[in-house]
Amino acid sequence: MIVRDPSVLNTVLKGLREWTPFDGRRALDDMAHAFDASAPDALLTAQLRGHLRRLAAIATSDQMFDLDEDTMRLVEAARELADGQMPADDDRFVGRLRRMAYVGSELLDRLAELRHLREPIPVDEVAACTFSPRFHASWSTPPAPPWPPPR
Structure with a gap:
């Protein structure tokens, strides 16, 4: 299918530019903070809502796989x-925040x-993936250079 409408192409391009990979570690950190929360937190609520929406979208994005009943219940709850x-009410707010964290953590698991999820390689690990002594830190001694040949 060839799309020639510039507005559709601009919308797709904008979506690609704004896309970021799902950060499971950050989501788990936010969920842990929600379990520890004792007062309403608007920023944490917004972050958890974003994680829940993203997880639900990931779960339902692949039409090739049928989700089981338990997973669909988690998606609907999310x-x-x-x-x-x-x-x-503050107590009910905190209770709902914790429920959001619980459902998010169950759906993530x-x-x-x-x-359906694959953890991206952290940026600092990508930077280390070169042929440098840092990359080969597990070696007891650095490898001998291939050149010049021994005499």
């Missing part, structure tokens, strides 16, 4: 929690089991 209103 969408409901991400789109729902937060209670005005389930997607990892189903291999």
